Amino acid sequence: MTKAPDTLGTYLRDRRLRLDPASFGFSGSRRRTPGLRREEVAQRANISPTWYTWLEQGRGGAPSADVLNRIANGLMLTEPERQHLFMLGLGHPPEARYRPVEGISPRLQRLLDAMDTTPAIVRTATWDVVAWNGAACVVMTDYATLPPMERNILRLVFCNPRVRAAQQDFDGIARFVVAAFRTDAARAGASAEITDLVSELSARSPDFERLWNDNDVGLHGEGTKRLNHAILGPIELEYSGFAVDGRPDLGLVVYNPVRSQDAERIRGLVRKRQAAAAGEVAG
Known part of the structure; x- marks a missing residue:
């Protein structure tokens, strides 16, 4: 029986591969795949590279809300993307964070x-x-x-x-x-x-x-x-x-x-x- 893919890990990898290394000050040379490396995301999120790798591989158990927020910031996620990350990682939306309104569209x-x-x-x-x-x-x-x-x-x-x-x-x-x-x-x-x-x-x-x-x-x-x-x-x-x-x-x-x-x-x-x-x- 084929194991179902880990949705949190798949989502993290997809977001990571969409990012441009040069825009974050990382060298774009000698990269076999597009996007940031796992250790670069971990560096931006201020978490262990091993722990981030385990999350992408579906290992290590459920992350904390603090870790998910750090990763969301490191991956430059939008608010809807951050909420989706929490739903995948913890099964519920993140705590509300109030931000002053700048206007409407x-x-x-x-x-x-x-x-x-x-x-x-x-x-x-x-x-x-x-x-x-x-x-x-x-x-x-x-x-x-x-x-x-x-x-x-x-x-x-x-x-x-x-x-x-x-x-x-x-x-x-x-x-x-x-x-x-x-x-x-x-x-x-x-x-x-x-x-x-x-x-x-x-x-x-x-x-x-x-x-x-x-x-x-x-x-x-x-x-x-x-x-x-x-x-x-x-x-x-x-x-x-x-x-x-x-x-x-x-x-x-x-x-x-x-x-x-x-x-x-x-x-x-x-x-x-x-x-x-x-x-x-x-x-």
Whole structure:
């Protein structure tokens, strides 16, 4: 009976052979095969060459998470490749590692802009809004007019009087927001990154401090948001939260107007905003 190939070893060898030795400062001469040598990967990963060789040969038992992270760095793996390495080596994804978001792709922004009657935002695991569309600006908050630090949903809900007054059920929204925020930050491995924000909000808002100390957790999921809009009056929106594929640090939240007439009125506000912006550019 033929022995099945070791999937971890096969994957490591495949990634190793794809790398260009010269780009890592290694000589490309006298090589019988492409890619890095095993001892070069071991050197980059700061592990024993023998141990790395055993991993490629399917010997030596399961590696530790630390070893897999070192190898992932040594092989310059992308985040999806690192996750696959952990699934092969340990049978589960790596622990979440939070990294600040640098922005979204133009493709994702075009998707947001295509929803002209549906407010939509992209937020980070620490609930900073990093992208939005015109409908979100006219219905919820004109994020473009705010400094980046003030585009945090928690700061807006608990520290912005206009946003707070617009919530028909502030107590319910506040409790939900804090519970979902706590869950998202923990899942993304960002518990340390939110320490300053939590301290700031606790000092500025007794409501936040009380809810945070309740230690409730929750999921964003789906639901209904009811607002008292300055122009539209009472408006009801159904919301859904989505993960951005390949970007575990980001979440897409879409708010769909329940009534068709509200959707048309939102479209009218978006067009007025666009016309005003065009007039400013022309002027």
